[in-house]
Amino acid sequence: MRLGEIEQAYGDRVRVHWRTFPLIPGEQPGRRVTEKTREGRQRVGAEEPGACFVPPEIDAPLPSSSIPALTAAKCAERQGEGAFERFHERLFTAHFRDNLDIGRWIWSVSRPTTPVRPTRPCCATAPKARRGSACPGSRR
Numbered sequence: 382m383r384l385g386e387i388e389q390a391y392g393d394r395v396r397v398h399w400r401t402f403p404l405i406p407g408e409q410p411g412r413r414v415t416e417k418t419r420e421g422r423q424r425v426g427a428e429e430p431g432a433c434f435v436p437p438e439i440d441a442p443l444p445s446s447s448i449p450a451l452t453a454a455k456c457a458e459r460q461g462e463g464a465f466e467r468f469h470e471r472l473f474t475a476h477f478r479d480n481l482d483i484g485r486w487i488w489s490v491s492r493p494t495t496p497v498r499p500t501r502p503c504c505a506t507a508p509k510a511r512r513g514s515a516c517p518g519s520r521r
Contacts, residue, residue, distance in 0.1 A: 383431065399469065401454065405447040412443035422477070437480040444476075449484040 384397050405412075414437045426434035437443075444450070450472055457468035475481040 399454075399458075399465075401451045403447045403451060405444060408446050410445045412445055414439055414441045414443060418443070433474070433478045435478050435480060441480060442482050444482050444484045446484055450476075 387395060388397060416439060419436045419439060422434045422436045426432065426436070454465070454468060454472065458465040472483060476483045
């Protein structure tokens with residue numbers, strides 16, 4: 382059962398509170414997608430049919446740090462539950478579906494003059510092999 386389903390089933394009796402966890406706590410510049418990275422995303426996508434993991438291209442850049450995304454998530458959280466939920470959904474979509482470097486993506490969405498649009502279709506229209514956990518509307 383996904384967290385969103387639990388929230389729907391139990392309503393006000395349950396509250397999900399996301400915790401930050403720095404997967405890449407320091408700067409690790411030059412990180413790139415390997416076959417292992419790609420296989421991991423494919424596996425998770427196959428295990429989570431309601432989610433949207435799009436396997437990244439080999440040698441695509443990976444975030445050099447998770448700190449910018451975690452900091453931005455905490456800022457969104459301080460602006461209220463709705464702001465956090467919208468940001469959280471966009472962050473997961475950017476990273477797992479659109480395969481964007483979320484450290485750089487955070488900077489681009491923080492400037493209102495730079496529009497950010499999905500580069501790939503939503504999971505509802507994506508082929509089954511492309512589905513995994515960051516589709517808009519899903520929860521992790």
